[in-house]
Amino acid sequence: MSTCYNCSELPSIKIAKTNEPSCIPCFLHWFEEDVHQTIIETKIFQTGEKVAIGVSGGKDSTVLAHTMNILNQRHQYGLDLYLVCIDEGIEGYRDASIREVLINEKDLGLPLKILSYKDLYGWTMDEIVKKIGAKNNCTFCGVFRRQALDR
Ligand SMILES: [Zn+2]
Known part of the structure; x- marks a missing residue:
């Protein structure tokens, strides 16, 4: 063996x-x-940089945030780490994963900013789907999320 x-x-x-x-x-x-x-x-990365880690509450971004936090301390990168979460406003989906993001925030002790489609654009995804139907909603959601992360 x-x-x-x-x-x-x-x-x-x-x-x-x-x-x-x-x-x-x-x-x-x-x-x-x-x-x-x-x-x-x-x-x-450059020392002293502010780095925002996009977190969804899923396993990929949770591992990324944990690993970045560990390495920043272990190897003294000197980075200012932040967590950023986009709330699309999808009931029964994002509200559940935001609970995981709040656990990440607590575990890691990093500042968290949650940006919602409602605050940025005035519409939740649920409201958009009610208006346009379910057919092209992934297009809206993808474009909105990229723009929200850029902002
Ligand atoms: Zn071993």
Whole structure:
């Protein structure tokens, strides 16, 4: 039986990028340092920058926000991190994921700004769908979300 690439524990997964067996704690550390290497190689951030992380409450942006927060502290990037969430105004969908975003805010201790379609444009997605029907609503929603993140 093989062991973790980094310690004597039994492996739970195989790291796709390296093809090596890993236990969960070693994988998490490997993942964080892999992201760090990419940040360093691409010189994507400058010390003192304000960085807004778009968060939806889903797993991808939650992992991104957690990883950025850990790396900013561990490697002293000197970044001012913020969480930004766009509320499209879709009942039964975004209201549920915003509850997750509020948990992120609490866990990470980062300032959170929630921008709603209602505040930015005067319409929620639910109101738009009532007016135009369900056919082209993804077009409206996608364009509105990109513009909201830009603003
Ligand atoms: Zn290990």
